[in-house]
Amino acid sequence: xxxxxxxxxxxxxxxxxxxxxxxxxxxxxxxxxxxxxxxxxxxxxxxxxxxxxxxxxxxxxxxxxxxxxxxxxxxxxxxxxxxxxxxxxxxxxxxxxxxxxxxxxxxxxxxxxxxxxxxxxxxxxxxxxxxxxxxxxxxxxxxxxxxxxxxxxxxxxxxxxxxxxxxxxxxxxxxxxx
Amino acid sequence: xxxxxxxxxxxxxxxxxxxxxxxxxxxxxxxxxxxxxxxxxxxxxxxxxxxxxxxxxxxxxxxxxxxxxxxxxxxxxxxxxxxxxxxxxxxxxxxxxxxxxxxxxxxxxxxxxxxxxxxxxxxxxxxxxxxxxxxxxxxxxxxxxxxxxxxxxxxxxxxxxxxxxxxxxxxxxxxxxx
DNA sequence: TTCGATGTGTCACCTGGCGACATGATAGTC
DNA sequence: GACTATCATGTCGCCAGGTGACACATCGAA
Numbered sequence: 100x101x102x103x104x105x106x107x108x109x110x111x112x113x114x115x116x117x118x119x120x121x122x123x124x125x126x127x128x129x130x131x132x133x134x135x136x137x138x139x140x141x142x143x144x145x146x147x148x149x150x151x152x153x154x155x156x157x158x159x160x161x162x163x164x165x166x167x168x169x170x171x172x173x174x175x176x177x178x179x180x181x182x183x184x185x186x187x188x189x190x191x192x193x194x195x196x197x198x199x200x201x202x203x204x205x206x207x208x209x210x211x212x213x214x215x216x217x218x219x220x221x222x223x224x225x226x227x228x229x230x231x232x233x234x235x236x237x238x239x240x241x242x243x244x245x246x247x248x249x250x251x252x253x254x255x256x257x258x259x260x261x262x263x264x265x266x267x268x269x270x271x272x273x274x275x276x277x
Numbered sequence: 278x279x280x281x282x283x284x285x286x287x288x289x290x291x292x293x294x295x296x297x298x299x300x301x302x303x304x305x306x307x308x309x310x311x312x313x314x315x316x317x318x319x320x321x322x323x324x325x326x327x328x329x330x331x332x333x334x335x336x337x338x339x340x341x342x343x344x345x346x347x348x349x350x351x352x353x354x355x356x357x358x359x360x361x362x363x364x365x366x367x368x369x370x371x372x373x374x375x376x377x378x379x380x381x382x383x384x385x386x387x388x389x390x391x392x393x394x395x396x397x398x399x400x401x402x403x404x405x406x407x408x409x410x411x412x413x414x415x416x417x418x419x420x421x422x423x424x425x426x427x428x429x430x431x432x433x434x435x436x437x438x439x440x441x442x443x444x445x446x447x448x449x450x451x452x453x454x455x
Numbered sequence: 456t457t458c459g460a461t462g463t464g465t466c467a468c469c470t471g472g473c474g475a476c477a478t479g480a481t482a483g484t485c
Numbered sequence: 486g487a488c489t490a491t492c493a494t495g496t497c498g499c500c501a502g503g504t505g506a507c508a509c510a511t512c513g514a515a
Contacts, residue, residue, distance in 0.1 A: 292470065292471085293470080293471065293472085294470090304471090304472090305472095305473090308471085308472065308473075312472095313471080313472080314471065314472090
């Protein structure tokens with residue numbers, strides 16, 4: 100709904116009242132559904148990654164954390180970006196700094212939880228710094244995948260890109276350099 | 278100046294008029310110095326990385342891109358975070374989503390330029406995706422360093438953390454998995 | 456029917472941010 | 486020393502995002 104308006108006339112140029120009116124409600128009501136104008140863009144997309152944390156805990160304990168992230172994120176983003184509007188949404192986000200910022204805010208929350216989930220895996224003995232490195236590196240891959248996917252006008256194979264990214268980037272666990 | 282106020286009473290609780298008044302100017306004048314309220318926090322910090330791009334071009338051509346990033350960022354962040362207020366600033370940013378978002382916006386610009394600079398290095402034949410992976414992975418390390426440094430109350434050795442991060446994370450250049 | 460919960464509209468308000476214009480200081484020229 | 490262009494700043498008014506308080510309606514349970 101709101102995304103159509105944003106895509107047509109731009110994010111900043113679309114007021115909350117416009118969106119609300121188009122949806123047959125009041126500005127005040129809009130803010131009862133969405134905490135901010137930005138969040139209307141992420142409507143229906145699970146960015147907090149409830150499932151991700153659970154999935155991490157469910158992976159076999161003898162799997163390395165990097166591979167674990169790889170498998171979980173592969174499943175997760177396939178599910179997320181099955182949407183029709185994915186390309187338009189990504190383009191919109193890339194073109195709108197405020198949206199990129201908001202996405203990052205959500206991701207920050209998400210990363211904290213993922214980082215903790217990694218540390219909590221049975222048998223894992225990760226220090227917080229390494230857990231952050233792993234988590235941040237994973238989002239680095241995710242971001243690169245999104246960019247490349249948008250660059251290809253949505254034609255690239257997202258899972259393949261993700262796999263490639265996870266193969267090209269690795270994270271060592273031993274914190275001592277040899 | 279503004280950071281003191283933010284640190285004392287919180288970012289949202291400090292209005293632009295407060296800051297302006299404390300600085301002996303008008304609200305309107307404040308916005309002539311800073312494009313947004315957030316930017317007052319980053320006062321004096323070079324986030325656009327003018328120097329980084331130049332430094333990348335100046336590194337020896339036979340150096341791998343990951344090592345190149347490592348060396349350049351090592352120098353860069355030593356310069357940046359020599360400031361007294363660095364810890365307070367990082368804490369403030371971590372506690373204020375809006376600031377984290379704004380920082381990320383700046384970083385996005387920065388990453389685009391760094392990614393291009395990597396591709397433009399003499400002798401480098403990086404595809405855009407790999408260049409993005411390298412750049413994003415580097416910021417992943419930077420972010421983890423900042424978090425860890427804040428976690429240690431500013432006692433950790435930032436350059437050492439950066440080195441460790443760059444050793445633990447690597448990025449392969451060959452895009453084919455073997 | 457009555458009651459309470461839930462959803463929505465209305466109104467008023469604060470704040471960040473911008474555009475337009477006025478004013479004052481400052482520096483440079485004749 | 487008077488004149489003027491320039492720049493910084495103040496003043497005013499406006500828009501839009503976001504919140505709190507309150508009223509009203511609808512609907513299901515008792």
